[in-house]
Amino acid sequence: QVQLVQSGAEVKKPGASVKVSCKASGYTFTSYGISWVRQAPGQGLEWMGWISAYNGNTNYAQKLQGRVTMTTDTSTSTAYMELRSLRSDDTAVYYCARDSSSSTGSLGYWGQGTLVTVSS
């Protein structure tokens, strides 16, 4: 079965960077893209960006351009999301999600989420 297992919670100071991992299993990693979505406490979902696990092409949300980098390691079937210059409003649960089998772009499988807390 498809599984996405994310790394554990992080606490960071303002200005620092965080790198969240998402290890995939149960399917051919390079056949589907991975999106990253975040959710601030008590708030809605925010799309952050997408990476093709096939060729590494990326598409980032404009508001995060220059601060976010998404990568993949096909040898370990793992996707990564790095966010730099952290601010307090980056405090959120960060999810990785895989394209559904039926419609690329809709998110059929999700990781369990990683809480990133930015606090001085």
Added chain:
Amino acid sequence: EIVLTQSPGTLSLSPGERATLSCRASQSVSSSYLAWYQQKPGQAPRLLIYGASSRATGIPDRFSGSGSGTDFTLTISRLEPEDFAVYYCQQYGSSPPPTFGGGTKVEIK
């Protein structure tokens, strides 16, 4: 960026009732690229509907999606206790990039 506005913000209904959730887009969305998700507290979202009207694998047929252009609807025909949750719409075209609506909370009346 396509802005998705969901209404109402909160829907108070009883089990067995029909729920109708709206998602309105600031510009036309290809109906091939509109999805609905359900999220319960402490859980990741779950895909319900893709392509505006196709149910994802394992989703009960009491969930249905409809609409086109700028107006889309998620209908839950008869609310079950496990359906009380927050629902989000998402447009997932590549250009403009994907966006989510603000969510509708379906709560027990």
